[in-house]
Structures are given as structure tokens and as C-alpha cells.
Amino acid sequence: MNDSPAVMQDFVFGALESDANTLAAERQRWSGVRHHYAIDPLDPQPGQPVTLTVTVGRDVVVDRVTAYVTSDGSQPAGARGLASNGFIVDLQRVETRFQFIYWDYAELWQGRIPGQPEGTHVRYVIEGWRDNASLWSNELRIDGTSEVKTTYGYTVDRFQPPAWAHEAVVYQVLVDRFAPAPDRCGERGLCLQFRPGPDAAHDL
Numbered sequence: 001m002n003d004s005p006a007v008m009q010d011f012v013f014g015a016l017e018s019d020a021n022t023l024a025a026e027r028q029r030w031s032g033v034r035h036h037y038a039i040d041p042l043d044p045q046p047g048q049p050v051t052l053t054v055t056v057g058r059d060v061v062v063d064r065v066t067a068y069v070t071s072d073g074s075q076p077a078g079a080r081g082l083a084s085n086g087f088i089v090d091l092q093r094v095e096t097r098f099q100f101i102y103w104d105y106a107e108l109w110q111g112r113i114p115g116q117p118e119g120t121h122v123r124y125v126i127e128g129w130r131d132n133a134s135l136w137s138n139e140l141r142i143d144g145t146s147e148v149k150t151t152y153g154y155t156v157d158r159f160q161p162p163a164w165a166h167e168a169v170v171y172q173v174l175v176d177r178f179a180p181a182p183d184r185c186g187e188r189g190l191c192l193q194f195r196p197g198p199d200a201a202h203d204l
Helices: 019-029
Strands: 050-057 064-070 077-079 082-085 087-099 104-113 121-130 133-136 152-155
Touching: 050 064, 050 087, 050 121, 064 077, 064 082, 064 104, 077 121, 082 087
Parallel strands: none
Antiparallel strands: 050 104, 064 087, 064 121, 077 082, 087 104, 121 133, 121 152
């Protein structure tokens, strides 16, 4: 719930339900080894190289960051810079950035996956490692938990958004909010009058 009693209380799902949780979620987001699905370009065309960006938090120390990549749709595998399925892409440290909400520094590492033919499904996992220790990039779920190792991927194609999408306003209707329940309209023709408020309904 909202931390301030002067603001209307409302619930926001997930880790952003309060200022304290938001701060904790951001600190966790910038800790460890994270990829955040950061690729450039976001929609690779055939033959176009793809740059991966990875953040490394100050809570971990790594000397190398390696992506293990496959281009045949199979699960990539490997460890400590050696691929047992697929090939490797070594990432380089390119920047140390201060994150104000995290109130600490984070390293940015980048590497490039070579361009692939049309129809290729690229999959990859990312490892940060040094000496005898290694950490795998993973992403946080909405409840704050995470996988041990996240498998990322993208498909190389020539598909483009339709022209109308560039000016469209897209929204989502939460159908579950209108599920049948006692004293509520759930079938066509049952609601013949408009009822204002949260239970508003009309004849469909």
C-alpha cells in the first residue's frame, strides 16, 4: 500500500506496491549479473549483428563475462569461457555507471553476436566468472524471485509492425474483473440498465 496517509490508498501489483519495496526491487535489479533482455537492435534483421548489454553489480566481482550462444534453436551450454553446445561471445567492460536509486556503481559489459540468416532462432545464456567462481545472469519475476539461469533469445526475420500501429493507442481490458459473480451480470441480455460504479454493466 502507499506509504503516505495523505495520498489515496491504492494497490499496485508486484514489487512496486510501496516506496520501500520499490527501492528494494531496484537495488535487487542492479545487483548480481543482469541482462534485462537488453539487445540492440531490438528486432534484428537478417545479417545484422546484435549487441548484448549486461550489468554487473558491486555486490559481485567478475573478471570475464561470456555469452554461450546457439543458432539452431537448441539449448546453449558451457562454462568458464568454453562452449559445450554452440559458440561463445566474450563481453567487454565498457562503462562504470552510478545508479542514483541504487546509490552505488554498476558495470556495463557489451558483446556482439554475429548477424544470422533469416529465420534463425538465437538462444543464449550469460555467465560472469573469475577464478573458481561463476554467476549466471537471471531476471527477476514480479514476486521478486528469479531463476538460477535465464535463457534469452530472439528470432531473425523481416517482419515489421503494420503502419496503423505507429499511431494506434493500444490498451488491455482485464476481463477477469467482469467475471460472473453473485448479484452481478454474467450472461448476455441479463443487464438491461446501466449501473454506475465498479459494478457498471450494460446489455451486450
